[in-house]
Amino acid sequence: MDFLRPASWEEALAAKAEHPTAVPIAGGTDVMVEINFDHRRPEYLMDLGRIGELYEWEVGEDGVRLGASVPYTKIMENLRSELPGLALASHTVASPQIRNRGGVGGNLGTASPAGDAHPALLAAGAEVEAQSVRGSRRIPIDEFYTGVKRNALAPDELIRAVHIKKADGPQQYSKVGTRNAMVIAVCAFGLALHPETRTVRTGIGSAAPTPVRARAAEEFLNAALEEGGFWDNGKIITPSVAKQFADLCSAACNPIDDVRGTASYRRHAVGVMARRTLTWTWESYRGTRHASEGAA
């Protein structure tokens, strides 16, 4: 094994072009587990820890450009108002020690269906900025996950940053596990209301070979909210609409039985989380609409 220590982003891209099998390591919270357990013996390990810009973020007009290695702790501390869904998801990641090291770039690189950031990214709307010596491209998050632990990156590409839309409405994140800390999601659910476009987006984790959106559920809810004038009148979402939304979210799952839970439990739990997060976000939306009246 060779240890590559690029001092700059350009050096890292050059090294990745020269050694496409090189495994990038930043927080190490995925890679080192595989090495410690002898599940992986990469020819080259490439430390990205010396590249300062990967640890920085920029808040723009419409979105946040989040450096690939910004630790979850920093997201929780600094980006809660811009990226509420991702901040909530970050808080469910493992433990303080892990959140101090791990970041969204690693979650995307590993592309585990159980990665905690994915449902939040899918719900908020995001693009992955991939770079190589050939240039830069932005991969829509919906096209990024291509299979179990597979993603759309080319062998010579590295993740430079993630571009995430700033929240224009309430966002929620929910995760099922046996305790609050140190849990790999049995399943997880992210929901974002986008009042500006009058749309709702979802993200489901650990309930399909890849993180997925519940598109049919989104379409149903978008139509139901529009039809009932809900965005304008701010009425309580009727239980039948919430139930239909939850059922469609369950139906979007394609889960497996494993040690963490059964497929049918996952389907059920995703439905429960969908209904709850819809209620939470909608109540919050109503609250901001009728700030003076409070959440009735």
Added chain:
Amino acid sequence: MRVNFTVNGRPQEADDVWEGESLLYVLRERLGLPGSKNACEQGECGSCTVRLDGVPVCSCLVAAGQVEGREVVTVEGLADYARQRSCGTGACGTSPDEARRWQAKGTDSGTGQSGAFPHATLSPIQQAFIDAGAVQCGFCTPGLLVAADEMLERNPNPTDADIREALSGNLCRCTGYEKIMDAVRLAAARQSEGV
């Protein structure tokens, strides 16, 4: 490969380090600092918690090559670290002269233990763990001490929820955590009283 970094305030050099080796392995097997414990090797248990440039991390998940030029504090250096911190803020009641003398001793003393226990005294959090009976088998203790000490540095008056959150990455299979909670509360109380 060779890795140069600072451990508990002293420059260290580790040779013939395998590229896939963890910081934990280097600390324990190459530098003779076995305080950080090796249990799960996957970041689940927190017993290998150290501070890397001040930040608590699982040393089993840090590749040795990643610490080149960086500063690590282990449980062995916790007493010194805590003392320097309180002296730095003038809260320790030690005169600057005394502090200087103590530091000089700390860097020079060749105890043969490679940086372990240059002084017999304990950090406040270590003393609190003893006083509260928070140590049973002791395997999880070093990681808990490092994590708890860092929290008290950041948050001198933690709520119970703050303590649970800060220690949520450290598993203990003996105590049921109640005595550990007592110990951290005790350390926080003593800290705020300036004891």
